[in-house]
Amino acid sequence: MTADEPFEAGQTATRDEQSEHALSLSQALLLPRIVIESTQPVIEGGLFAVKAIVGQSLTVTSKVYADGHDKLAVVLRWRAVGSDSWHSTHMQELGNDSWQASFSIGDVGRHVYSIEAWIDQFATYRYELEKKFAAGVPIGLELEEGRRHLLKAAEHGDEALRRQLQRLHDQFQGHDQDSQVALMLQRDTAALMSLADYRAYLSRSHEFPVEVERERAQFASWYELFPRSITDDPARHGTFNDVHGRLPMIRDMGFDVLYFPPIHPIGRSFRKGRNNSLEAGPNDPGSPYAIGSEDGGHEAIHPQLGSREDFRALVAAAADHGLEIALDFAIQCSQDHPWLKEHPGWFSWRPDGTIRYAENPPKKYQDIVNVDFYAADAVPSLWLALRDVVLGWVEEGVKIFRVDNPHTKPLPFWQWLIEDIRSQYPDVMFLAEAFTKPAMMARLGKVGYSQSYTYFTWRNTKAELTEYFSELNQPPWSHCYRPNFFVNTPDINPGFLHESGRAGFLIRAALATMGSGLWGMYSGFELCESAPIPGKEEYLDSEKYEIRVRDFTAPGNIIAEIAQLNRIRRLNPALQTHLGIEFYQAFNDNILYFGKRTADKGNFILVAVNLDPHNVQEANFELPLWELGLDDNAASSGEDLMTGHRWTWYGKTQWMRIDPGHLPFGIWRFGKAV
Numbered sequence: 245m246t247a248d249e250p251f252e253a254g255q256t257a258t259r260d261e262q263s264e265h266a267l268s269l270s271q272a273l274l275l276p277r278i279v280i281e282s283t284q285p286v287i288e289g290g291l292f293a294v295k296a297i298v299g300q301s302l303t304v305t306s307k308v309y310a311d312g313h314d315k316l317a318v319v320l321r322w323r324a325v326g327s328d329s330w331h332s333t334h335m336q337e338l339g340n341d342s343w344q345a346s347f348s349i350g351d352v353g354r355h356v357y358s359i360e361a362w363i364d365q366f367a368t369y370r371y372e373l374e375k376k377f378a379a380g381v382p383i384g385l386e387l388e389e390g391r392r393h394l395l396k397a398a399e400h401g402d403e404a405l406r407r408q409l410q411r412l413h414d415q416f417q418g419h420d421q422d423s424q425v426a427l428m429l430q431r432d433t434a435a436l437m438s439l440a441d442y443r444a445y446l447s448r449s450h451e452f453p454v455e456v457e458r459e460r461a462q463f464a465s466w467y468e469l470f471p472r473s474i475t476d477d478p479a480r481h482g483t484f485n486d487v488h489g490r491l492p493m494i495r496d497m498g499f500d501v502l503y504f505p506p507i508h509p510i511g512r513s514f515r516k517g518r519n520n521s522l523e524a525g526p527n528d529p530g531s532p533y534a535i536g537s538e539d540g541g542h543e544a545i546h547p548q549l550g551s552r553e554d555f556r557a558l559v560a561a562a563a564d565h566g567l568e569i570a571l572d573f574a575i576q577c578s579q580d581h582p583w584l585k586e587h588p589g590w591f592s593w594r595p596d597g598t599i600r601y602a603e604n605p606p607k608k609y610q611d612i613v614n615v616d617f618y619a620a621d622a623v624p625s626l627w628l629a630l631r632d633v634v635l636g637w638v639e640e641g642v643k644i645f646r647v648d649n650p651h652t653k654p655l656p657f658w659q660w661l662i663e664d665i666r667s668q669y670p671d672v673m674f675l676a677e678a679f680t681k682p683a684m685m686a687r688l689g690k691v692g693y694s695q696s697y698t699y700f701t702w703r704n705t706k707a708e709l710t711e712y713f714s715e716l717n718q719p720p721w722s723h724c725y726r727p728n729f730f731v732n733t734p735d736i737n738p739g740f741l742h743e744s745g746r747a748g749f750l751i752r753a754a755l756a757t758m759g760s761g762l763w764g765m766y767s768g769f770e771l772c773e774s775a776p777i778p779g780k781e782e783y784l785d786s787e788k789y790e791i792r793v794r795d796f797t798a799p800g801n802i803i804a805e806i807a808q809l810n811r812i813r814r815l816n817p818a819l820q821t822h823l824g825i826e827f828y829q830a831f832n833d834n835i836l837y838f839g840k841r842t843a844d845k846g847n848f849i850l851v852a853v854n855l856d857p858h859n860v861q862e863a864n865f866e867l868p869l870w871e872l873g874l875d876d877n878a879a880s881s882g883e884d885l886m887t888g889h890r891w892t893w894y895g896k897t898q899w900m901r902i903d904p905g906h907l908p909f910g911i912w913r914f915g916k917a918v
Contacts, residue, residue: 278316278361280448287690287724302454304344314365317361317438318359349454362441366434370428373425377425466730473792499567502569508543509535511534512537519777532572533574533788571637573648579601581613651678674694676693698729710827731765750802757813760822761813808885825838830864835863841871845872865897865898885912
């Protein structure tokens with residue numbers, strides 16, 4: 245083990261280390277007698293911070309033990325980074341050397357927690373005294389030991405505590421044996437002795453980091469739109485001022501995050517035309533991801549969207565509607581970006597002197613070039629410039645950033661940037677738009693991303709969804725990764741939606757809203773837009789390359805259903821996280837049936853989704869009466885949260901019929917019959 249490697253008390257050297265560096269007697273005498281190990285939640289030995297939400301309970305477990313049979317006292321401690329003030333609570337013994345405690349933190353920012361353990365000599369004495377007294381064996385010496393415990397404890401307390409212990413000692417002296425035993429065993433005596441405990445053989449664990457974020461990091465509903473498309477004429481570019489008119493409807497649908505793709509100037513060199521064509525017409529707006537022109541780069545606003553004052557006014561107006569603006573942070577440049585002239589050393593150049601544009605074979609992005617994070621001229625100036633871009637938008641009131649393809653940029657950069665930003669603005673959040681291998685997706689969560697896009701988009705069958713939802717509820721994912729279930733994006737037109745009709749959109753909306761505390765949709769989903777480029781999961785006439793005019797009152801929309809789903813989420817705490825999901829028996833492979841509940845079971849939600857958008861599905865299913873402590877024949881109550889209808893169930897086995905032509909899912913509040 246290296247000197248800076250995280251470790252816990254009780255960890256021993258490896259055999260190779262022992263053979264190379266023999267343990268001396270003096271070193272052995274300094275090793276902790278009490279072992280603290282297998283502490284959770286911990287990410288990679290404490291290298292990365294566990295995720296937590298302000299005001300919500302975080303449960304810590306650990307194995308704590310020592311030689312012999314002495315009783316241990318174990319305490320969970322926590323503090324804010326930079327503060328010397330610790331908070332603490334006693335951990336409860338669960339059996340088999342396992343201990344547990346929970347704590348909550350009221351402030352966002354970085355904190356640490358640790359565990360302390362010591363031999364509780366008075367608790368050990370009380371345990372032995374009680375056993376011997378009950379067995380009727382002589383206890384004269386034990387009572388003398390107790391008297392000495394009182395005197396010794398008085399040496400360690402403050403003046404007030406010493407007086408209390410001295411009175412207790414005097415009281416002990418003046419009683420008979422039975423009364424002395426009763427005095428030693430009473431709770432008040434134990435409490436006083438605990439205050440004066442000098443903590444024999446005290447051991448401490450490593451300090452483990454916890455990143456505490458605001459509630460919106462775990463529970464939020466995202467709505468994505470292109471401001472330039474908020475217009476009634478495809479020939480007229482929409483503006484920030486036009487977006488004001490959309491705010492009430494977005495609010496009424498129950499969304500609280502309004503996310504914009506890049507709002508910066510768009511380059512003209514190699515500008516893409518409609519449907520990603522290589523030739524752009526004179527009025528084609530180009531892709532907003534080709535960032536930069538003579539009007540500026542990542543710090544600037546596309547002139548056709550409006551002024552900086554217009555943007556500030558929109559941020560304020562959105563806040564008045566309960567909406568928070570999120571911006572796209574896309575680290576890529578058009579070939580007209582000012583940085584190419586000002587900092588050519590930040591980019592990769594080909595042997596013929598041309599710049600290397602972005603590629604994801606077979607896709608080519610001739611209108612985009614990427615920076616080189618480790619170019620000789622880029623460290624540290626490029627890193628600092630990108631940090632300053634984020635800080636500039638934070639100062640404009642933006643506290644949420646969706647980051648484009650973060651898995652293609654260096655992890656050390658993200659770890660540094662996120663920690664630096666959050667050290668100044670701890671309420672800033674980052675969403676990773678990363679569709680890549682699982683290890684990288686998890687690592688982005690570890691280095692600081694608040695939430696992430698997911699594989700949910702491609703999980704459609706009962707088996708796939710059950711496996712994926714279950715995986716996200718298990719460590720290490722549950723400690724480092726918050727899934728945001730986007731049902732579609734400008735880049736992804738899911739194959740499931742191509743031929744599923746309105747029912748398919750409702751199925752995916754129900755799965756997303758009920759499956760995670762975080763979900764999102766891209767504008768047009770509520771209108772059931774699904775026309776694909778043939779053979780691809782991409783939108784025909786993609787809004788990335790043209791202005792799209794929409795009629796948001798068009799027949800067949802699912803606006804009312806989305807609003808009700810978001811309303812259900814807000815009113816039921818069990819649905820405000822992806823954690824705690826349990827799958828129950830529904831005897832039909834086309835029906836996904838699961839439940840979520842709060843820790844006290846006061847809010848218990850059951851969800852059944854017909855995964856077949858074309859056919860009625862029926863099934864016998866089991867009500868989880870055992871979760872409520874009820875027998876298999878008990879009565880329970882149900883309430884349909886989409887319609888408000890209430891009823892009483894009798895017994896565990898029930899029957900359901902779900903017609904996708906009506907509503908392809910059911911959401912029921914479940915409880916004991918009143």
